[in-house]
Amino acid sequence: MTKTLMEYQQSQPWIIKENSFDNNFLSKCESVFALGNGYLGVRSAFEENYIGKKRDMFVSGTFDRFDKSEVTELPNVPDFIQMEFVINGRNLDLNLGEITQYSFSLNLKTGQLIRHFIWKFADIHLEFNFRRFVSFDDLHLLGQEVTIRNLGADTSFQLKSGIDGQLTNSGSQHFAEGTKDQEKNRILQMVSTTAQSRIDFVQSTIHDFSDRSLIDKTRIEISRRQIHKLYWFHLKSNRSIKISKLSNVYTSIDRDLNQKTVEYMISVSANVLNFDVQKGFDYLLKKSALAWEEKVWRDFPIEIKSIDFTDQLAFNFARYHLHIMVPKHDGRMSIAAKGLSGEGYKGHTAWDTDIFMLPYFTMTYPEIARKLLTYRYLGLSGAHKKAALNHYQGAQYPWESAWPSNGEVAPVWGAADIVTGKPTKIWSGFIEQHISSDVAFGVKQYIDATSDLRFAKFEGYEMIFDTAKFWVSRLEYNAVKDRYEINNVVGPDEYKEHVNNNAFTNYSAAWNISTAIKVYEKIKQQDSKSFDRLNKKLGLDKTYRQWKEKLPKLYLPKANKDKILPQDDSYLSKKFWI
Numbered sequence: 001m002t003k004t005l006m007e008y009q010q011s012q013p014w015i016i017k018e019n020s021f022d023n024n025f026l027s028k029c030e031s032v033f034a035l036g037n038g039y040l041g042v043r044s045a046f047e048e049n050y051i052g053k054k055r056d057m058f059v060s061g062t063f064d065r066f067d068k069s070e071v072t073e074l075p076n077v078p079d080f081i082q083m084e085f086v087i088n089g090r091n092l093d094l095n096l097g098e099i100t101q102y103s104f105s106l107n108l109k110t111g112q113l114i115r116h117f118i119w120k121f122a123d124i125h126l127e128f129n130f131r132r133f134v135s136f137d138d139l140h141l142l143g144q145e146v147t148i149r150n151l152g153a154d155t156s157f158q159l160k161s162g163i164d165g166q167l168t169n170s171g172s173q174h175f176a177e178g179t180k181d182q183e184k185n186r187i188l189q190m191v192s193t194t195a196q197s198r199i200d201f202v203q204s205t206i207h208d209f210s211d212r213s214l215i216d217k218t219r220i221e222i223s224r225r226q227i228h229k230l231y232w233f234h235l236k237s238n239r240s241i242k243i244s245k246l247s248n249v250y251t252s253i254d255r256d257l258n259q260k261t262v263e264y265m266i267s268v269s270a271n272v273l274n275f276d277v278q279k280g281f282d283y284l285l286k287k288s289a290l291a292w293e294e295k296v297w298r299d300f301p302i303e304i305k306s307i308d309f310t311d312q313l314a315f316n317f318a319r320y321h322l323h324i325m326v327p328k329h330d331g332r333m334s335i336a337a338k339g340l341s342g343e344g345y346k347g348h349t350a351w352d353t354d355i356f357m358l359p360y361f362t363m364t365y366p367e368i369a370r371k372l373l374t375y376r377y378l379g380l381s382g383a384h385k386k387a388a389l390n391h392y393q394g395a396q397y398p399w400e401s402a403w404p405s406n407g408e409v410a411p412v413w414g415a416a417d418i419v420t421g422k423p424t425k426i427w428s429g430f431i432e433q434h435i436s437s438d439v440a441f442g443v444k445q446y447i448d449a450t451s452d453l454r455f456a457k458f459e460g461y462e463m464i465f466d467t468a469k470f471w472v473s474r475l476e477y478n479a480v481k482d483r484y485e486i487n488n489v490v491g492p493d494e495y496k497e498h499v500n501n502n503a504f505t506n507y508s509a510a511w512n513i514s515t516a517i518k519v520y521e522k523i524k525q526q527d528s529k530s531f532d533r534l535n536k537k538l539g540l541d542k543t544y545r546q547w548k549e550k551l552p553k554l555y556l557p558k559a560n561k562d563k564i565l566p567q568d569d570s571y572l573s574k575k576f577w578i
Contacts, residue, residue: 012309012313013309013310013312013313013316014107014108014109014313014316015105015106015107015108015313016032016033016105016106016108016313016317017103017104017105017106018103018104018105019102019103020102021094021099021102021104021117023050023051023052023095024052026045026046026050026052026053026054027052027053027054029044029104030043030044030045030053030054030056030342031043031341031342032106033104033106033113034321034324034339034340034341034342035106035111035113035132035133035134035142035324036134036324036325036339036340036341037134037135037136037139037324038060038139038323038324038325038326038327038328038329038340039059039060039139039140039327039329039330040057040058040059040060040134040139040140040142040249040340041057041058041059041060041134041324041325041339041340041341042056042057042058042081042134042142042340043055043056043057043341043342044106044113044132045081045082046115046130047081047082047083047085047130047144047146048082048083048084048085048091048092048093048094049082049084050093050094050095054342055076055079055081055082055164055167056076056167056341056342056343057076057077057078057079057080057081058074058075058076058077058340058347059074059077059201059249059251060074060327060330060333060340061253061327061330061332061333061403062074062075062077062194062197062199062201062251062253063075063197063347063402063403063406064174064194064195064196064197064199065195065196065197066169066172066173066174066195066196067172070172070411071346071400071402071409071410071411072196072197072346072402072403072406072409073169073172073174073343073346073347073348073402074336074340074343074346074347075169075174075175075194076167076168076169076174076343077201077203077249078163078164078165078167078175078190078192078201078203078225079163079164079165079167080142080144080163080203080205080245080247081132081144082161082164083144083146083159083160083161083245084159084160084161085157085158085159086157086158086159086160087124087126087155087156087157088122088123088124088155088156089156090121090122090124092119094117094119096121097119097120097121097122097124098119098120098121099117099118099119100117100118100120101116101117101118101127102116102117103115103116103117104116108313108316108317108319108320109289109292109293109297109316110133110285110288110289110292111133111134111136111288111289111292111320111324112131112132112133112285112289113130113131113132113133114129114130114131114132115128115129115130116128116129116130118151120152123152123153123155124152124155125150125151125152125153126148126149126150126151126152126155127148127149127151128146128147128148129146129147130144130145130146131143131144131145131146131281131285132144132145133284133285133288134288134324135284135287135288135291136288136289136291136292136295137284137287137288137290137291138248138272138276138284138287138288139256139329140248140249140250140254140269140272141246141247141248141272141276141284142246142247142248142249143244143245143246143247143281143284143285143288144244144245144246144247145242145243145244145245145281146242146243147240147241147242147243148235148240148241148242148243149238149239149240150235150236150237150238150239150240151237151238152237153237154234154235154236154237155234155235156232156233156234157231157232157233157234157235158230158231158232159230159231159233159243160221160228160229160230161205161207161228161229161231161245162188162205162221162226162227162228162229163180163188163190163203163205163226163227163228163247164225164226164228165177165190165192165225165226166224166225166226169343169346170343173195174194174195175192175193175194175195175201175225176192176193176194176195177192177224177225178190178191178192178193178200178262179191180222180226180227181227182220182227182229183204183270184270186206186207187204187205187206187270187273187274188204188205188206188220188227188228188229189202189203189204189227189266189269189270190202190203190204190227191203191262191266192225197403199251199252199253200251200252200260200262200265201249201250201251201252202249202250202251202262202265202266202269203247203248203249203250203269204247204248204249204269204270204273205245205246205247205248205273206245206246206247206273206274206276206277207229207231207243207244207245208243208244208245208246208277208280208281209231209233209241209242209243210240210241210242210243211241214233214234214235214239214241215231215232215233216232216233216234217231217232218230218231218232244277244280244281246273246276246277246281246284247273248269248272248273248276249269250265250268250269251265252265255329255330256329295323296319296323299364300364302315302319319360321339321341322335322357322360322361324339324340325339325340325341326357326361326368326372327371328365328367328368328371330371331370331371331372331374331375331378332374332375332378332403332404333375334349334353334372334375334376334401334404335349335352335353335357335372336348336349337349337350337352337353337400345400346400346402346409346411347402348400348401348402348409348410349375349400349401349402350399350400350401350435351399351434351435351438351439353372353442354376354435354438354439354441354442355438355441355442358372358373358442358445358446359442359445362442362445362446362449362450363449366446366449366450366452369446369450370446370450370452370455372442373442373443373446373455373459373460373463374459375401375404376397376404376439376442376443376463377459377462377463378404378405379397379398379401379404379405380395380462380463380466381404381405381407382397382398382401382404382405382406382407382408383395383396383397383398383407383436383466383467383470384466385407386398386407386408387470387473392470392473392474393469393470393472393473394465394466394467394468394469394470394471394472394473394543395436395463395466395467395469395470396433396436396470396474397435397436397438397439397467398410398429398435399428399429399432399435400428400429408429410426410428410429411426411429412425412426412429413425413426414426427490427497427498428490428494431488431489431490431497431498432489432490432491432494433474433486433489433505434489434491434492434502434504434505434508434509436467436470436471436512437467437471437505437508437509437511437512438508439463439467440463440464440467440468440512440515440516441508441511441512443460443463443464444460444464444515446460447460457527457530461519461523461530461534462534462537462538464512464515464516464519465516465519465520465534465538465540465543466538467512467516468512468513468515468516468517468543468547469516469538469543471509471512471513472513472543472546472547472550474486474509475509475550475554478555481555482553483553483554483555484550484553484554484555485500485501485506485554485555486500486501486502486505486506486509487500487501488500489502489505490502491503491504491505491567491568492504493567496567496568496571499567499568499569499570499571500568500569500570501555501557501568501569502567502568503556503557503565503566503567503568504567506554506555506556506557507556509554510551510554510556513547513550513551513554514551516547517544517547517548517551520540520544520547557569560572
């Protein structure tokens with residue numbers, strides 16, 4: 001086996017790749033190949049425009065509500081990625097002409113996105129190589145580069161590139177237009193402010209050319225919510241040019257800024273970018289790749305023994321996406337159901353984080369897990385708000401969470417029902433309640449795995465008690481059967497609404513109460529200081545008596561004679577569909 005072939009096979013578990021251009025799969029690849037660092041997330045839309053593309057860029061925690069009739073969502077930040085090429089008077093468009101040597105790939109190990117192709121159309125014959133990364137070293141930085149080699153006759157180019165704030169969240173515009181300027185004739189800057197949450201954004205971008213002598217002329221172009229720079233240049237036959245575009249974004253909720261004023265952010269953004277362009281694209285990419293190695297891959301080089309490299313690839317892919325979506329920099333934020341890869345679920349956090357994603361971080365990167373649990377602790381006020389609104393006690397965690405103190409942000413109405421044609425009511429925000437015990441489960445698992453007693457004393461135990469307090473107030477007494485039930489809920493199977501005694505919900509509620517009893521008894525004996533503080537705050541003595549009284553009578557469905565545990569009271573009576 002040659003060295004080259006060996007290196008290629010070793011790289012396979014790290015590379016996801018598309019080998020041909022297909023307009024029908026643009027949106028899928030944009031999500032699968034998404035880039036991010038937990039602060040900043042970008043869909044991997046191409047630089048040039050196509051029908052069906054979706055340009056999305058998000059900054060964690062920057063929730064805004066377009067109107068009081070809508071729920072809060074992560075706003076689609078003004079776009080850096082688009083670069084419009086007009087070549088010999090024609091737009092770059094891979095739907096036209098002949099494409100050869102096409103590849104579109106993401107290196108999961110380094111976070112580098114690469115697109116390469118040769119495009120031949122009419123009198124145009126060019127080779128393109130695009131590279132892109134969202135820095136894992138500098139949370140605010142995004143880098144792009146394109147190398148163009150002319151394989152044909154002399155060719156003229158016009159490049160239009162900058163910052164585009166005309167994007168929306170499927171029609172909702174979240175930004176009030178601010179200032180747009182060009183700093184020192186090189187850096188383009190745009191200031192925007194979210195309409196309701198009043199978060200200031202400062203975005204800057206700078207272009208650099210491998211050979212500026214090739215540029216014939218330039219012009220700045222400013223329009224509504226847009227600032228662009230236009231460049232005209234020529235390439236003779238067999239000549240190449242490399243264009244880099246470095247961009248950054250800062251917001252007024254960033255904790256790494258000494259001041260939150262727009263003027264200060266403008267200055268920081270420009271100064272950092274001026275230093276970055278001197279370092280160059282390759283250096284910044286190398287720093288980002290090194291950060292991936294040091295912060296993710298080196299400490300836990302998990303290897304799957306298999307004859308099929310795609311097993312390892314799938315595992316690396318999952319880890320990559322977990323790390324580009326987790327806001328490890330700030331405990332006021334959490335992982336969204338779709339991460340930072342698109343507008344799905346509006347950037348909201350659901351139970352997926354606590355049950356499916358948190359355990360990975362708890363067992364491997366506990367410092368990140370603690371940030372995610374801090375988010376849940378900060379969300380207690382919103383959980384109290386929801387419980388009180390529904391006439392319960394304790395902490396009823398929202399089905400969908402955004403800024404932790406906001407409470408429930410699940411939309412009331414969804415898409416049209418395919419049978420009735422009418423909007424579908426989203427009942428999860430009202431009656432899907434297992435989220436409270438899901439949060440408690442994540443808390444208890446973290447405490448057991450890490451023995452982080454400081455977290456347990458000042459955050460964790462309180463969440464376990466408060467969610468158990470909710471459950472004991474939620475139980476309904478059935479006098480005929482002398483038992484407590486949990487009726488009119490949605491379980492994890494969200495197609496079954498308004499069911500009674502969903503097995504997952506009942507069992508998880510019982511676990512939550514049982515765990516609270518054990519923690520109560522333990523700290524009352526072993527940590528009287530913490531117990532007295534929490535007892536005074538939550539009225540634990542009274543609630544403890546309720547836990548002890550009701551838990552033994554909480555109905556827990558059992559398997560029937562066929563060893564089937566019914567999903568809920570009515571599940572086995574439903575009509576069979578063959």
